Amino acid sequence: MTTKAKICGLSTAETVKAAFDGGAAYLGFVFFEKSPRNLTPEAAERLVAPIRGKGVKTVAVTVDPDDALVDRLMATMRPDLIQVHGKETPARVREIAQRSGAGVIKAFSVSSSADVDQAKAYETVAEQFLFDAKPVEGSALPGGTGARFDWSLLEGRRFSRPHFLAGGLDPWNVAQAVKASGAPLVDVSSGVERGPGLKDPALIAAFLDAVKRA
Numbered sequence: 001m002t003t004k005a006k007i008c009g010l011s012t013a014e015t016v017k018a019a020f021d022g023g024a025a026y027l028g029f030v031f032f033e034k035s036p037r038n039l040t041p042e043a044a045e046r047l048v049a050p051i052r053g054k055g056v057k058t059v060a061v062t063v064d065p066d067d068a069l070v071d072r073l074m075a076t077m078r079p080d081l082i083q084v085h086g087k088e089t090p091a092r093v094r095e096i097a098q099r100s101g102a103g104v105i106k107a108f109s110v111s112s113s114a115d116v117d118q119a120k121a122y123e124t125v126a127e128q129f130l131f132d133a134k135p136v137e138g139s140a141l142p143g144g145t146g147a148r149f150d151w152s153l154l155e156g157r158r159f160s161r162p163h164f165l166a167g168g169l170d171p172w173n174v175a176q177a178v179k180a181s182g183a184p185l186v187d188v189s190s191g192v193e194r195g196p197g198l199k200d201p202a203l204i205a206a207f208l209d210a211v212k213r214a
């Protein structure tokens with residue numbers, strides 16, 4: 001089975017091109033003010049224009065988005081998917097999907113098997129799941145921190161939706177992470193950066209090569 005990758009937190013034309021040229025299946029753009037990767041929907045619209053309709057899925061990464069943000073994203077960037085990385089309930093995920101017409105990726109913060117079990121309640125409302133490491137206490141960010149969880153917590157688990165493994169992946173550990181977790185999709189942000197929010201085209205290419213070989 002081929003593993004597919006999402007490069008998350010893109011913010012420049014150069015790194016969007018590196019992710020697209022390297023064969024990423026998903027490109028993620030962050031809309032969260034506290035993040036060093038935060039963009040306006042209008043800036044994201046400009047970044048996705050060159051790759052729109054070329055087969056790669058665009059993802060708007062949000063945290064407990066209100067209706068105004070959902071509407072603004074759909075009026076500008078028009079993402080294929082909206083990732084929700086906060087405390088959204090199944091009912092709220094359903095509302096976001098219906099309001100936007102986009103698929104929703106529901107993210108879960110994982111440190112135990114019980115955290116993985118939460119996905120069951122979202123099976124009928126989310127299009128995809130993303131299992132990420134629980135950030136350390138007091139972190140300003142719910143994702144994009146480089147924290148890892150025990151990949152084997154996903155091993156042998158079956159979900160009715162495709163799922164991403166995220167959290168602390170990089171070009172050197174992603175093959176082992178895929179093997180240990182069995183995840184069909186992987187996601188990376190800080191592992192392909194040379195500093196907070198600064199994506200590196202060479203690291204993006206190395207990550208995507210490692211995923212192809214995994």
Ligand SMILES: O=C(O)c1ccccc1NCC(=O)[C@H](O)[C@H](O)COP(=O)(O)O
Nearest residue numbers: 008035143144145146167168188189190
């Ligand atoms: O990346 C961010 O800045 C971010 C901010 C707020 C919510 C989610 C965020 N990222 C979500 C992602 O999908 C990241 O790629 C995921 O957490 C993995 O990050 P990393 O451990 O740095 O690879």
